[in-house]
Amino acid sequence: MKEWYTIPELASYQLPDMPQSQRGIDAMAKARGWRAVEGMARPAARRGGGWEYHFRLLPKTAQAKLLLVQSQPDAERAEVKARREALWARFEILSDEQKAICEARLKALDEFHSLRAAKVNANSAASIVAGRMGVSRATIFNWLSLVDGHGRTDWLAALAPSFPKGGERSDCHAAAWTFLKSDYLRPEKPSFSACYRRLLKAAKKEGWSPIPSERALRRRLDAEVPEAVQVLARSGREKAKTLYPAQRRTRQDLQAMQAVNMDGHKIDVFVQVPWSEKPVRMYLLAIQDLFSGKILSWRLSDAETWETVRLVIGDMVERFGIPDHIYLDNGRAFASKWISGQTRQRFRFRVKEEDPRGLLTTLGIHQHFTTPYSGQSKPIERAFRDLADMIAKHPFCAGAYTGNRPDAKPENYMSRAIPLQEFQRHVGLQIADHNAQPGRRAANCAGRSFDETFAASMETAIVRWPTAAQKSLWLLASEALRAKKGSGEVHFQGNRYWHVALNQHAGKKVTIRFDPDALHQPVKVYDLNNVLICEAACISDEGFGDIDAARRHARARRDYEKAVAAQKQAHAVLSAQQLADILYRGEPAEPSKAPPIRPKVTRIAGGNLALDQAPADAISEEEFEDSFSRALGLITRDASILPFPKGNNEPMGTAYGSDKRGGKNPAR
DSSP states (O other), X not given: OOOEEEHHHHHHHTOTTSOSSHHHHHHHHHHHTGGGSTTSEEEOOSTTOOEEEEGGGSOHHHHHHHHHHHHSOHHHHHHHHHHHHHXXXXXXXXXXHHHHHHHHHHHHHHHHHHHHHTTOOHHHHHHXXXXXXXXXXXXXXXXHHHHTTSOGGGHHHHTOOOOOOTTOOOOOOHHXXXXXXXXXXXXXXXXXXXXXXXXXXXXXXXXXXXXXXXXXXXXXXXXXXXHHHHHHHHHOHHHHHTTSOOOOOOOTTOOTTTEEEEEEEEEEEEEEOTTOSSOEEEEEEEEEETTTOOEEEEEEESSOOHHHHHHHHHHHHHHHOBOSEEEEOSSTTTTSHHHHTTOSOOSSSOOOTTSOOOHHHHHTOEEEEOOTTOGGGOTHHHHHHHHHHHXXXXXXXXXXXXXXXXXXXXXXXXXXXXXXXXXXHHHHHHHHHHHHOSOOOSTTTTTOOHHHHHHHHHTTOOOBOOOTTTTHHHHSEEEEEEOOTTTOOEEETTEEEEOGGGGGGTTSEEEEEEOTTOTTSOEEEEOTTOOEEEEEEEEOOOOTTOHHHHHHHHHHHHHHHHHHHHHHHHHOOSOHHHHHHHHHTTSOSSOOOXXXXXXXXXXXXXXXXXXXXXXXXXXXHHHHHHHHHHHHHHHHHHHHTOOOOTTOOOOGGGOEEEOTTSOEEEOO
16 A cells, blocks of 8 residues: 655545645645654655655545555556546537536535535435426436446536437448448539438448438538548649648748748730830749848749849849848749759759759858749748739720630729830839838738848848859850860851860860840850850851952961960970980990890702702801802793793793793792
């Protein structure tokens, strides 16, 4: 039997005649001076300290409850705890009216026990309480049976009215129930009544029975099929996503220019542009600071292109610096290799090693691509909603407003188109008003405007600024090309660009950065690691008979040859004679003569010459010359006395001669 208890342990037992909370038991201990009773209080041997009290300090009823609990096995105590939790879980799902009934019943039982404590018999006490409650005496005894076996603290939950269990539904044929659910859970969204009528027709044909009423099946469908499943089946995934709470991200831990987000919006206004006879709708591409909500830079374009994206990023970097993070839309223009090249976290396009480094990658900006078709991922969408109303529905755009839906066209639809230059000025003014509007309710703004919030944060923010060399990254577009073999010249858009430094990169891929509006100006050439190679000038084509152009070209070539020769002279400083002098310096004037090495000579001879010669493995030089001279003389003599036959022009090796007797013998 456990004798010592801490206050949290006493509170967990819910003992009778004692407070039910730790604070109440602690106040009771202080009021009765439990710590002053000798031998009845001691410091608790546990982490955190505290006091332990002997159970003899408790009221008699509480001691009896402790003895009863301690005498129960662990399994039985766990069962009692589970039963109590189930009892209160059942009470929690009751309506307010049902909970009020429980409280009235508990009040009646308290009155009954008060009468019993005043020595009133049970029947009389039940009659008195029943008369006040307006119920029968049997009902009072029924309530007493409900709380029998439960502690006083659990009487309120035990007096809950009985109701049918949720699993008890009207019986329905299994095939019919499957037919009804499959018919109702379709994207065409049929009404439940129509599905029920079709069920009755199918049940009559198939012999399905029983079939409950329409209201019973409707209640069963709502009970068994979750609302999310019904929305997904009838309204689609996008509608079902709204049933899950959206993520709410705070920006209070950011600072100005730490993170930005970028997107495009098609404005509902007809604009007259120089390159099209028909009016067009322009795209507004903008960048927003996430900390303050301010629109940092923007451009108008007839389409979302990587060139416009590049210019908008350049405008932001030049005016406010380089951000640490940028959140981009998943469109092709934003995921282009010229913007995010060599970034692994791209939703679009295949990442290749030879791709040039994109603008954001080169500037060291961490890129985050938002979830496709998820407007909640881009805070700038909220700004576009305000700007759409401020720009398109402004009186300045009356007659040019297109409506935000095909079925929402105004009466004066397409009655005018605004010139591009005037529309650009209008958009600029409205964005300035959007940034300067006071009373913003965002947490970071706290009643200030976006401009004021941004300016206050920029005073303490640490922002990176671009160098002069980095400015060319967004002012010029870029294209990866292969330099021609030989000279290394680069061909692009019908033009040729060349510099002497391209000789080193002939046949290799390079990146050029050029101004799209000035293709005849020099272009900057980089390698694939974005290291500047040179600034290559445009080589113009000349007329076939233009002598002056040929003379200029020849002069330029001579200058090039002289420059190359001068570089060669600068690198090859030592002549061949100087190299030889260095190599032979310190060597002897004349090398020592080594004895000649002669190979063995094996001679094969035929005829009389072979008989005159004795075989020898090695002979001296003088003997060899004498033998060779004698052999040559014999060959010359025999050839002079052996003329070719008439009409025979065969060579001597195949001719026939006459011997001394006039016969024919083969020549030697």
